[in-house]
Amino acid sequence: MTEQRFNWTSTEIAALFDLPFNDLLFRAHTVHRQNFDANDVQVSTLLSIKTGSCPEDCKYCPQSAHYNTGLSKEKLLEINKVLEQAKEAKKAGASRFCMGAAWRSPTERDMPAVLDMVREVKALGLETCMTLGMLKTDQAEALASAGLDYYNHNLDTSAEFYGEIITTRTYDDRLTTLDKVRQAGMKICTGGILGMGEQVSDRVGLLQQLASLQPHPESVPLNMLVKVPGTPMEDLEELDPLEFIRVIAVARILMPTSRVRLSAGREKLSSSEQAMAFFAGANSIFYGDKLLTTGNPEAQQDQALFRKLGINAQQQSVPVSEEVHEAALLDTLAETTSLYKNAASSVKPCGLVV
């Protein structure tokens, strides 16, 4: 096990970003192997349990009521629908089921239904994760008592750049909720979004903040911005995937025992780039924004990629026929631009909206 540090300086982190790419990847992969089975990738599935009309103004998010993205809004899902999806997720090989609601924070009226979801999904034998916005202390405690394993609450970027992205809450609000989650005894899932026009110094700042959390967040989702038409970020320049992989590698070095997750935007990475991201230390993925079944082509592409790379998901994947497997393999190899899907039509839960 690598010694964990919580006092990385920005100069030290900037020096990691400045390393030649091969040196950085070698160092990150060495740390990765010291702490994990290098061929193990954890799989989570996520579901938006309440979509759209969010009062927050996150500039990347199609769910914000501040922007017109043509999104269809949905009320809080009924528990039966959530359970149906959770069962499908488990069948498709997910070990963790993440539920997200587009709220600034949950109301007291919403909490009983949300707590039921945690209990029932957990009873299926899945790990549970929720992202519901800011929490009060008693809400965090209630979620923990219901058995919630992880709470997702992304920092998004550096404290310095945060005000350029969101004005309806502060960085400190985020840190306060994370602290409540930790105090209540839950595991923390927190990360950021890259490609929002930030400087390298903001990437340094984000990772420094994440790595200063003690203990480190158990789960660190890293998202590549997907530019959603109708949001203020629709015309930003694309992030170079190699820059994204650099962030993954630095995150792996700073937080050696955290699961670093390739999250939103993964569909924009080619198979080779994803393989490089796994080598750099990413060891968790989402199987997409919709609950997956064996018929879902994205799940099959992932399974085909895992097979090609010799990666085994923690939970067994649903077996697919040879024909389906072969078709998925060909699809993966083709890596057509159709993978650049229309982000506006694929709503992801809060914090995973890009």
Ligand code: SF4
């Ligand atoms: S990211 Fe979450 S908090 Fe921000 S606008 Fe979207 S749903 Fe609301």
